[in-house]
Amino acid sequence: MVRALEKYIRPGIKTTPFCPGCGHGILMGLILRAIDELQMDMKKMLFVSGIGCAAWIPSPHYNGDTLHTLHGRALAFATGAKLFNPELCVMVISGDGDLSSIGGNHLIHAARRNLDLKVICANNMIYGMTGGQVASTTPKGTKTSTTDEGNPYPPFDLCRLVKAAGATYVARYSVTQPVALVRAIKRILLREGFSFIEVLSPCPTQYGRRNRLDRPEDLIRDLIRRCVTEEEAEGMTDEELAEKIITGEFLA
Amino acid sequence: MPLKSLQSSFLKGTFYLSGNEASAEGAIAAGCRFYAGYPITPSSELMERMAFRLREVGGVFIQMEDEIASICAVIGASWAGAKAMTATSGPGFSLMQEAIGYAAFTETPCVIVDVQRAGPCTGQATRVGSGDMMQVKWGSHGDYQIIAFSPWSSQEMYDFTIKAFNLSEKYRVPAFVMADEAVGHLRETVRIPEKIEIWNRKKQKGIPPFGTEEADGVPPMPSFGEGERLLVTGSTHDALGYRKTDDPEVHSKLVQRINLKILNHRKEIVETEEYFLEDAEVAILSYGFTARSSLYAVKGLRKEGRRVGMMRLKTIWPFPDEKVSELGKKVRKILVPEMNLGQVAGEVKKYVTCEVISFNQTNGEIIRPEKIKEELRKIL
Amino acid sequence: MTQTQQIRVSGFGGQGVVLAGLLLGQAGAIDGKYVSGSNSYGAQARGSGCKSEIVLSESPVDFPHLIGVDILIAMSQGAYDLYHGEVREDSGLILYDQDLVVPKESLKVKQIGIPATHLAIKRLKNKQVANIVFLGALIEMTRIVSPKALQKAISMHVTERFRPLNLKAFKLGIDVGREIHG
Numbered sequence: 120m121v122r123a124l125e126k127y128i129r130p131g132i133k134t135t136p137f138c139p140g141c142g143h144g145i146l147m148g149l150i151l152r153a154i155d156e157l158q159m160d161m162k163k164m165l166f167v168s169g170i171g172c173a174a175w176i177p178s179p180h181y182n183g184d185t186l187h188t189l190h191g192r193a194l195a196f197a198t199g200a201k202l203f204n205p206e207l208c209v210m211v212i213s214g215d216g217d218l219s220s221i222g223g224n225h226l227i228h229a230a231r232r233n234l235d236l237k238v239i240c241a242n243n244m245i246y247g248m249t250g251g252q253v254a255s256t257t258p259k260g261t262k263t264s265t266t267d268e269g270n271p272y273p274p275f276d277l278c279r280l281v282k283a284a285g286a287t288y289v290a291r292y293s294v295t296q297p298v299a300l301v302r303a304i305k306r307i308l309l310r311e312g313f314s315f316i317e318v319l320s321p322c323p324t325q326y327g328r329r330n331r332l333d334r335p336e337d338l339i340r341d342l343i344r345r346c347v348t349e350e351e352a353e354g355m356t357d358e359e360l361a362e363k364i365i366t367g368e369f370l371a
Numbered sequence: 372m373p374l375k376s377l378q379s380s381f382l383k384g385t386f387y388l389s390g391n392e393a394s395a396e397g398a399i400a401a402g403c404r405f406y407a408g409y410p411i412t413p414s415s416e417l418m419e420r421m422a423f424r425l426r427e428v429g430g431v432f433i434q435m436e437d438e439i440a441s442i443c444a445v446i447g448a449s450w451a452g453a454k455a456m457t458a459t460s461g462p463g464f465s466l467m468q469e470a471i472g473y474a475a476f477t478e479t480p481c482v483i484v485d486v487q488r489a490g491p492c493t494g495q496a497t498r499v500g501s502g503d504m505m506q507v508k509w510g511s512h513g514d515y516q517i518i519a520f521s522p523w524s525s526q527e528m529y530d531f532t533i534k535a536f537n538l539s540e541k542y543r544v545p546a547f548v549m550a551d552e553a554v555g556h557l558r559e560t561v562r563i564p565e566k567i568e569i570w571n572r573k574k575q576k577g578i579p580p581f582g583t584e585e586a587d588g589v590p591p592m593p594s595f596g597e598g599e600r601l602l603v604t605g606s607t608h609d610a611l612g613y614r615k616t617d618d619p620e621v622h623s624k625l626v627q628r629i630n631l632k633i634l635n636h637r638k639e640i641v642e643t644e645e646y647f648l649e650d651a652e653v654a655i656l657s658y659g660f661t662a663r664s665s666l667y668a669v670k671g672l673r674k675e676g677r678r679v680g681m682m683r684l685k686t687i688w689p690f691p692d693e694k695v696s697e698l699g700k701k702v703r704k705i706l707v708p709e710m711n712l713g714q715v716a717g718e719v720k721k722y723v724t725c726e727v728i729s730f731n732q733t734n735g736e737i738i739r740p741e742k743i744k745e746e747l748r749k750i751l
Numbered sequence: 752m753t754q755t756q757q758i759r760v761s762g763f764g765g766q767g768v769v770l771a772g773l774l775l776g777q778a779g780a781i782d783g784k785y786v787s788g789s790n791s792y793g794a795q796a797r798g799s800g801c802k803s804e805i806v807l808s809e810s811p812v813d814f815p816h817l818i819g820v821d822i823l824i825a826m827s828q829g830a831y832d833l834y835h836g837e838v839r840e841d842s843g844l845i846l847y848d849q850d851l852v853v854p855k856e857s858l859k860v861k862q863i864g865i866p867a868t869h870l871a872i873k874r875l876k877n878k879q880v881a882n883i884v885f886l887g888a889l890i891e892m893t894r895i896v897s898p899k900a901l902q903k904a905i906s907m908h909v910t911e912r913f914r915p916l917n918l919k920a921f922k923l924g925i926d927v928g929r930e931i932h933g
Contacts, residue, residue: 129600162598167447179602179613184595186450187604187614188443189473195440199447199455200595202431203405207451207596228436387780387788412793497793524815557815558773558788560780667814740814 124151127161129182136175140327140335142294142320146241147176149297150212153304165200165207169193169222172248173214173241173320191221194229197236208308209235215242215256219277223255230284230313237307238315240277243322251325262329278369281315288314289370294321295342296366303368319346319364381567388561390528390554391458394484395420396561397532398456402569403482404430405453407444409437409463412496413552414486417458438463442470442483449479450603452594454536454571458484460552462493464503465510471545472511473605475629478543478581478592480572482535485547486555489710489735498735499552501659501710507547508688514626516633518640519547519688521658525559531685537570538640542632543589549687551710553660553737582610586624587631633689642685643694647673651680653751654702656695656719658684660737661708667740668747677751687715692722699723704750706730708738755808756895757817760882761834762826762848764791764801767882770908771824772803774886777904778896779807787815800829807895822893824885826867828852835860846889848881863892863931870923880920887924892932898925 128151137144154161166177170190178187184207188196193213201209211218218226218240229236245263246252253263253270256277260269282289288307292300300318307314321327321338332338346366347355355363381400388396395417398406406421418434425432431448435441441457448455459467464485474481485507489500507519518538520531531548539546575591580601583590590610593599602612607622615621633640646669648654657665662683669681682698684691698705705723707716708730716729730746732738760771769790776788790803804817820838825831825847831854838845840859847854849864867884871877883905890898901921909917 129602162600163596165451165595178604182600184599184601185603186447186595186601187606188447189469189605192439192443192470195435195443196447198433198435198440199405199407199444199449199453200451201447202433202444203448203453203455204451204594204596224436225440228440385780385783387777387786552792553789556789556792558776558786559812559815560784560786663814667818670813737816739816740818 127151138324140323145294167197169213169217171214194225210237220255227284230286233313235311245326287312290368291317293319293342293346389558390525391417393525393529394532397529401533401536403454405448405455407441411463414458438466442467456482461490468510474545475515480539487551495735504714540572579610587635641691644683646681648680652678655681664740668743696722758805758822760824761802761830768801771882774904778900781900787812883920884924887921888928891925891928
């Protein structure tokens with residue numbers, strides 16, 4: 120991480136807990152880059168997270184108020200804090216399993232209320248911390264520690280889910296699209312209402328090694344190859360699209 | 372009382388309130404300014420009154436998507452500086468247990484009113500029971516302490532809700548008002564005094580919010596947005612809040628402290644009440660609505676010249692072990708009537724050597740005084 | 752009047768049994784008495800049998816439900832059949848709706864028929880306020896609470912829209928009580 124961002128890191132913290140090749144470290148830096156570009160006051164920022172690898176992005180690293188909560192419940196805790204003190208800029212950073220599986224009900228209700236919460240869902244499409252079990256976001260056919268013959272079920276499209284539930288800003292980017300992602304994070308920091316960014320973040324340890332993407336760079340290359348914009352997607356055949364992940368701002 | 376005419380945040384005078392309404396008024400008087408809840412019989416009137424009253428006094432009310440979200444929002448609001456509460460009944464109380472452990476471990480003040488109904492499971496939703504007396508102490512995993520009161524009247528729904536807030540703030544611990552359906556729906560005259568005592572959490576800048584020098588201390592608690600850059604986590608943490616998930620010493624010290632800070636202050640927390648115990652040979656030990664029946668039965672037998680007395684537990688947790696132990700030395704037998712299968716009787720047995728007779732009724736109805744009288748006659 | 756009065760209001764769900772109990776209790780509280788009130792709840796309160804019980808006392812109430820019944824208001828035959836046996840002999844009082852209930856003649860209890868539903872329909876064009884007619888008659892005959900306190904209770908618990916109607920019903924009940932009593 121660049122030295123300029125060190126002031127946003129809690130003093131004394133030297134390393135991150137993430138595996139080599141994990142995308143969460145990149146995301147951790149990109150969020151701070153957006154905060155830095157906007158000169159946000161960290162003393163007025165509250166970062167709420169659930170349980171899982173992504174929940175460790177803000178806690179303990181970010182030098183603002185951090186609330187590391189229960190598995191799935193980050194949005195409920197955040198709702199209480201934001202409602203009681205609307206002056207707080209409340210950002211929820213957590214994983215796909217946390218926000219959309221065990222916390223799925225809170226996600227759709229928080230979106231419905233359109234409370235001013237800035238939600239960043241780090242989606243690695245798997246339960247990383249617990250050993251690589253299938254998630255509600257794992258693509259069909261993917262091998263995980265609980266689907267050794269491939270996931271038989273289709274995944275959630277989190278952006279469509281949250282949009283349908285009433286969110287007023289919805290976007291999807293990958294950590295391989297840092298410029299666009301920082302722009303999106305800045306946008307949600309400045310706007311009011313329930314904002315949701317799904318960030319695709321590779322997990323070489325649990326996802327890659329079971330799915331013939333053995334090396335971290337394989338996963339990065341895979342994401343670069345598969346992520347397309349909506350415009351790019353328009354010209355593609357169904358066959359071409361099957362593999363692609365559409366990124367961009369879906370509701371802004 | 373007409374809801375429309377209530378304006379002040381602190382009513383004074385005599386009112387005719389249901390237990391649930393009285394608890395809401397106690398909360399407002401204690402300074403509660405945040406309520407998150409989910410409808411459940413027989414506690415919903417409490418939430419309905421809070422919705423109206425919090426709007427009136429400039430607080431925050433939200434009906435959440437479930438009980439898990441409700442208690443989590445309460446904890447979030449508490450860290451944002453609110454005196455916060457929720458109310459529920461059996462099934463909702465079960466759903467809240469994980470987060471109650473979170474509140475205990477992160478030392479978050481909050482108040483939960485459980486208006487108990489006849490369980491287990493959905494049971495009899497509109498009927499009375501007191502089957503959550505052990506769950507409130509042991510419902511979440513791991514070792515922790517909480518404070519729990521057992522009210523027997525609308526008046527005590529008011530008084531104990533205030534006490535729950537005060538002790539919750541003082542000891543940074545979840546505090547419970549373990550009402551039952553009969554008390555929640557009982558409508559009685561409630562006398563609200565001119566002045567009430569209110570305690571607020573201690574704040575001190577730059578002091579570690581999760582550790583003290585003493586093994587049983589209560590650290591100060593800053594709020595979000597005050598520039599303290601708080602680090603709150605439900606994982607094992609050191610005095611500053613840093614996760615220490617492999618350090619045996621930090622874990623042991625923290626678990627010990629969150630238990631000792633309550634247990635070592637039992638004398639200040641625990642309240643009991645005694646009736647006709649001076650010369651009693653047999654005593655009833657009673658709590659909650661059942662204590663109303665017990666007192667009536669005891670007074671009736673006293674008129675017949677029988678040497679029977681009663682101890683009422685106003686505080687259930689921490690358990691009034693010393694008082695109960697003294698009682699056990701004073702009398703030959705103790706009768707414990709309960710609307711469960713002997714939850715508190717089992718606890719009493721831990722602290723006395725005299726005979727303890729458990730009298731249980733789990734039919735969704737209150738235990739009437741005649742039944743208690745009959746049981747007492749059998750053992751006198 | 753004895754120190755403690757135990758009153759049961761009973762009838763069908765929908766006859767205003769719970770409201771009548773609430774108003775009586777509230778009036779007692781306004782008069783400075785110790786009051787404990789409880790009533791049918793949930794599906795019972797909406798269904799066929801509904802009751803509301805009030806204990807009025809000059810001193811704190813030990814047991815807040817009824818031990819015996821000093822006064823029974825029976826707004827339906829079902830309620831009368833179910834509860835008349837619990838009313839205290841000699842000192843007890845039963846008020847029943849004279850057009851809806853056929854009382855037992857052998858009871859050693861004072862029983863008075865009140866044309867509450869009939870009058871509510873005839874004079875006020877609304878049978879919903881029969882409960883308040885009962886309260887007026889009861890209070891005029893027994894003074895267990897003051898009429899003023901009950902009027903205040905109505906203003907506290909009845910929405911503005913129906914308040915004048917309820918106050919009229921109360922006055923009508925007082926007139927009925929006076930006629931019977933006088």
